[in-house]
Amino acid sequence: AQSVTQLGSHVSVSEGALVLLRCNYSSSVPPYLFWYVQYPNQGLQLLLKYTSAATLVKGINGFEAEFKKSETSFHLTKPSAHMRDAAEYFCAVSDQAGGFKTIFGAGTRLFVKA
């Protein structure tokens, strides 16, 4: 069955610094991969998705993620953190073997220091 592991429940960066949130997946068939973001008191929103086209995926708010099959990773990056990026980030996977059911990781809370 497919699964997702997010390394680090909390990540803290300074404003302007690189953001790197780690995600590793497990899937027996080609996966579809997603990053969702949750701001306080809101539902999860899609940041970006990988659906077997380009391995480098660009999303909203300057975020991007790279699919690396050899490392089974889909890490999320942003070159320069902004205070408004403080939120919880969820990596997710779905695949045909799982009936395209979306499976989420535990989430990583991003703190941005001024």
Next chain:
Amino acid sequence: EPEVTQTPSHQVTQMGQEVILRCVPISNHLYFYWYRQILGQKVEFLVSFYNNEISEKSEIFDDQFSVERPDGSNFTLKIRSTKLEDSAMYFCASSDDGNSGANVLTFGAGSRLTVL
């Protein structure tokens, strides 16, 4: 922008009581889901619903749980006899394409259930 709305935002109940969590999905979406997140743990899939029936459910979704789309707009999750371990944030989601890998879920803000 269309959104998924959930009520109540927070409910406190006594163990053994029945709870109904309500959701209004996006109007032209056909696939509906419930997920839950116990504090500090993963967002867990509970159930998916399509064409007025459950299409898939997890092992968490036992006989104490049920879902219903009573009137064509609301999508409800009922827990018949709540247990302490049911305390969690429950998220409703909907999508217009639940049968492909590009399936993108639109989530509500969640209903926090606290069982005492």
